[in-house]
Amino acid sequence: MKKNQLMEKIIHGIFLVLGLITVGCVLLITVYLVISGIPAIREIGLVDFLFGKEWASTASEPKYGILPFILTSVYGTAGAILIGVPIGFMTAVYLSKLASPKVKSVMQSAVSLLAGIPSVVYGLVGMLVLVPGIRKIFNVPDGASLLAAIIVLAIMILPSIIKMSITALDAVPKEYEDASLALGATPIETYFKVSVPAAKSGIAAAVVLGVGRAIGEAMAVMMVAGNVPNMPDSLFQSVRFLTTAVSSEMAYSSGLQRQALFSIALVLFLFIMLINATLNFFLKREKE
Amino acid sequence: MSNIITVKDMCLWYGDHQALKNVNIEIPKKSITAFIGPSGCGKSTFLKTLNRMNDLIPGLKITGDIRYEGTDIFSKEVDVNNLRKEIGMVFQKPNPFPMSIYDNVAYGPRTHGITNRVQLDEIVERALRDAAIWDEVKDRLKKNALGMSGGQQQRLCIARALAVQPKILLMDEPTSALDPISTSRIEELVMELKEKYTIVMVTHNMQQAVRVSDYTAFFLLGELVEFGKTDDIFSQPQDKRTEDYITGRFG
Amino acid sequence: MLNQSLSKKRKGFEVLMKALMLLSVGLTAALVLFLLIYVLGQGIPNITWELLSTKPSYLTERIGILPDILNTVYIVLATLLIVLPLGVGAAIYLTEYASNKKVVGIIEYAAETLSGIPSIIYGLVGMLLFSNSMGTCLMAGALTLVIMNLPTIMRTTQESLKTVPQSYREGAFGLGAGKWRVVRTVVLPGCVDGVITGCILSVGRILGESAALLFTAGFAHAVNGLIDGLAAPGATLTVALYVYAKEQGEFGVAFAIAAILMVLTVLINFAATLVQKHFAKRRSL
Numbered sequence: 087m088k089k090n091q092l093m094e095k096i097i098h099g100i101f102l103v104l105g106l107i108t109v110g111c112v113l114l115i116t117v118y119l120v121i122s123g124i125p126a127i128r129e130i131g132l133v134d135f136l137f138g139k140e141w142a143s144t145a146s147e148p149k150y151g152i153l154p155f156i157l158t159s160v161y162g163t164a165g166a167i168l169i170g171v172p173i174g175f176m177t178a179v180y181l182s183k184l185a186s187p188k189v190k191s192v193m194q195s196a197v198s199l200l201a202g203i204p205s206v207v208y209g210l211v212g213m214l215v216l217v218p219g220i221r222k223i224f225n226v227p228d229g230a231s232l233l234a235a236i237i238v239l240a241i242m243i244l245p246s247i248i249k250m251s252i253t254a255l256d257a258v259p260k261e262y263e264d265a266s267l268a269l270g271a272t273p274i275e276t277y278f279k280v281s282v283p284a285a286k287s288g289i290a291a292a293v294v295l296g297v298g299r300a301i302g303e304a305m306a307v308m309m310v311a312g313n314v315p316n317m318p319d320s321l322f323q324s325v326r327f328l329t330t331a332v333s334s335e336m337a338y339s340s341g342l343q344r345q346a347l348f349s350i351a352l353v354l355f356l357f358i359m360l361i362n363a364t365l366n367f368f369l370k371r372e373k374e
Numbered sequence: 375m376s377n378i379i380t381v382k383d384m385c386l387w388y389g390d391h392q393a394l395k396n397v398n399i400e401i402p403k404k405s406i407t408a409f410i411g412p413s414g415c416g417k418s419t420f421l422k423t424l425n426r427m428n429d430l431i432p433g434l435k436i437t438g439d440i441r442y443e444g445t446d447i448f449s450k451e452v453d454v455n456n457l458r459k460e461i462g463m464v465f466q467k468p469n470p471f472p473m474s475i476y477d478n479v480a481y482g483p484r485t486h487g488i489t490n491r492v493q494l495d496e497i498v499e500r501a502l503r504d505a506a507i508w509d510e511v512k513d514r515l516k517k518n519a520l521g522m523s524g525g526q527q528q529r530l531c532i533a534r535a536l537a538v539q540p541k542i543l544l545m546d547e548p549t550s551a552l553d554p555i556s557t558s559r560i561e562e563l564v565m566e567l568k569e570k571y572t573i574v575m576v577t578h579n580m581q582q583a584v585r586v587s588d589y590t591a592f593f594l595l596g597e598l599v600e601f602g603k604t605d606d607i608f609s610q611p612q613d614k615r616t617e618d619y620i621t622g623r624f625g
Numbered sequence: 626m627l628n629q630s631l632s633k634k635r636k637g638f639e640v641l642m643k644a645l646m647l648l649s650v651g652l653t654a655a656l657v658l659f660l661l662i663y664v665l666g667q668g669i670p671n672i673t674w675e676l677l678s679t680k681p682s683y684l685t686e687r688i689g690i691l692p693d694i695l696n697t698v699y700i701v702l703a704t705l706l707i708v709l710p711l712g713v714g715a716a717i718y719l720t721e722y723a724s725n726k727k728v729v730g731i732i733e734y735a736a737e738t739l740s741g742i743p744s745i746i747y748g749l750v751g752m753l754l755f756s757n758s759m760g761t762c763l764m765a766g767a768l769t770l771v772i773m774n775l776p777t778i779m780r781t782t783q784e785s786l787k788t789v790p791q792s793y794r795e796g797a798f799g800l801g802a803g804k805w806r807v808v809r810t811v812v813l814p815g816c817v818d819g820v821i822t823g824c825i826l827s828v829g830r831i832l833g834e835s836a837a838l839l840f841t842a843g844f845a846h847a848v849n850g851l852i853d854g855l856a857a858p859g860a861t862l863t864v865a866l867y868v869y870a871k872e873q874g875e876f877g878v879a880f881a882i883a884a885i886l887m888v889l890t891v892l893i894n895f896a897a898t899l900v901q902k903h904f905a906k907r908r909s910l
Contacts, residue, residue: 105718176649204833261469302743
């Protein structure tokens with residue numbers, strides 16, 4: 087009997103440890119990022135770092151201002167949201183409320199496919215179709231630009247917006263829609279004036295998720311955005327995001343430059359944490 | 375007393391299954407007509423046909439003549455949204471929108487084009503008064519409707535239906551999900567409403583029909599078996615099936 | 626009165642919304658079709674047996690992706706081997722052993738947080754945590770991917786654990802079985818579908834991952850056996866695609882890899898749907 091009880095206790099302990107692994111990972115990641123990221127910020131100065139307009143890490147007199155990266159990430163994400171959310175939202179309303187079950191199911195598979203395509207494939211297509219296309223249509227010297235990144239990001243966040251919005255819209259109780267129709271509203275008026283508002287926290291969560299993904303994307307953006315640390319004054323300039331700032335210089339970096347890259351990663355990490363906290367806030371509100 | 379709805383030889387099929395057979399009825403104006411009958415007899419289905427809520431069901435076929443104020447409700451000239459404005463509906467389970475009380479009641483008028491704030495305020499107040507709930511909610515119009523009790527929610531749904539100024543109010547077992555006190559409040563309300571509106575009410579509860587209605591229609595297995603003044607139906611039913619039902623020989 | 630049709634404003638709304646919806650759906654569908662056709666169209670002609678079965682040779686100036694294929698397989702295997710016991714174990718803890726709601730909440734919040742972190746940050750942390758000690762190698766990449774996929778495995782396992790009826794557990798406990806025995810014999814068999822689904826989803830994610838592997842697994846193209854391969858740096862298919870496209874301009878090879886990845890994505894989606902359908906059917910019987 088005692089032996090069994092001992093075994094049970096040991097096994098419980100094992101599972102407890104396994105359970106706590108995720109917590110351990112989060113702590114580990116946070117700690118490492120903070121430890122690696124703080125030194126450079128201390129040396130460069132927080133204000134100069136965050137608000138400095140010039141990044142020249144390999145110059146003889148190096149400058150480490152990451153404002154161009156912050157602004158590019160913000161504009162890029164905003165642009166992706168501006169394009170991706172309306173298209174994704176409208177697609178979701180159609181698929182959830184108007185499409186026949188067959189069409190809905192086919193489109194959902196198509197959207198799942200879109201979600202599963204690796205980012206480097208998006209980058210490749212962007213490099214060879216979008217970038218030359220932008221160059222031709224807008225008559226600019228090089229199509230690798232903020233605009234190209236925005237378009238690619240919009241396409242990449244489309245699937246999550248569509249999926250989550252469909253789930254939220256499908257969950258709206260039919261009674262609400264019946265009540266609206268009985269009052270003389272048309273089906274389409276009902277969907278937009280009753281169903282969508284009823285699903286709004288789910289849709290908002292989808293948007294916040296999209297924001298998180300757009301701001302964290304590196305590979306696809308690296309292949310279409312040009313990678314010059316310009317301030318994002320124009321849609322057609324080559325730009326660098328927070329993510330690509332890290333990935334483009336990491337391999338050959340050293341010293342303060344390398345540490346500064348870790349600091350950029352820390353800033354990015356904090357941005358993401360903020361966004362996730364917002365997401366949780368929305369989800370909690372829905373439960374009430 | 376003239377008749378506001380006349381139905382001749384109406385039949386309804388769900389795919390191959392015939393749910394309503396040769397229904398003939400004339401609903402009198404400004405009175406309360408109750409539809410009674412055992413579960414599955416077709417009374418709710420028939421009710422929902424009157425405001426064409428059944429249109430949304432795929433595979434549904436309807437034949438026969440249904441006229442509202444003389445106009446065939448299925449004719450191509452009739453706009454179904456206007457029809458539903460004239461013929462309102464209250465459902466079995468209270469279903470207020472997850473919005474404020476004000477927005478719930480204002481939804482109908484806003485849909486039909488009224489945007490002026492002052493007008494809407496008047497309409498909302500009038501509807502809430504007609505539904506005998508104004509005093510309870512007048513200080514919390516902006517609060518979410520889902521925070522109210524079941525009985526209050528149902529009266530809100532009645533107010534919401536009245537806000538578009540229908541001529542007829544269809545009620546599908548409006549009190550079956552409510553407690554006895556809320557039920558009697560709504561029954562009182564309905565009896566006041568018949569001064570201005572025609573009420574057609576499906577009820578599972580025969581006592582309710584006796585308490586509240588002027589006319590009663592008894593449905594069984596998709597047929598309208600008998601229709602007449604409530605007093606007559608319950609004291610001297612003409613059809614044996616009616617007599618068996620009201621004496622409780624089958625439920 | 627009844628004949629009065631919708632006001633101009635309402636009719637306009639109807640038409641506008643319908644048009645916008647159809648446009649959006651059409652755009653989305655067109656996008657998917659375009660990507661499929663373009664990538665497969667550009668890539669499949671470039672897929673030759675030679676490409677698939679050799680490694681790059683400077684002498685003959687040929688490119689072969691065999692090492693990349695092997696590296697991808699090795700990394701998938703290594704990651705799954707490690708993440709499955711960890712993830713399933715954590716899920717079992719959460720559904721069977723944990724009693725404190727706060728603890729459960731913290732663990733689940735941690736898992737959610739992990740799934741929101743971008744892969745480039747995983748790549749960096751992986752570099753710091755693993756590559757600094759074991760060097761740039763596939764194993765470092767695999768360990769990084771383990772952390773990334775932990776939430777997925779946990780989630781799918783938990784979902785299927787929850788479908789095991791409580792009455793099964795009660796029955797076993799009632800017969801005097803200890804907790805571990807109950808879990809092992811009654812609960813675990815019931816969560817197989819969740820584990821399989823989680824595996825399939827993880828394989829999909831691993832196949833598509835690149836940013837996390839750049840600095841942990843490197844970009845070498847050597848052909849190795851499993852054990853040697855894990856200890857050495859190596860490019861997976863995605864990393865190879867990136868390097869061939871961006872740094873070497875070898876678009877033919879890049880498209881070939883892209884086409885392979887695309888086909889694999891379709892297969893994985895298909896497999897995941899099949900598994901879910903199969904187990905949903907079994908459950909409802």
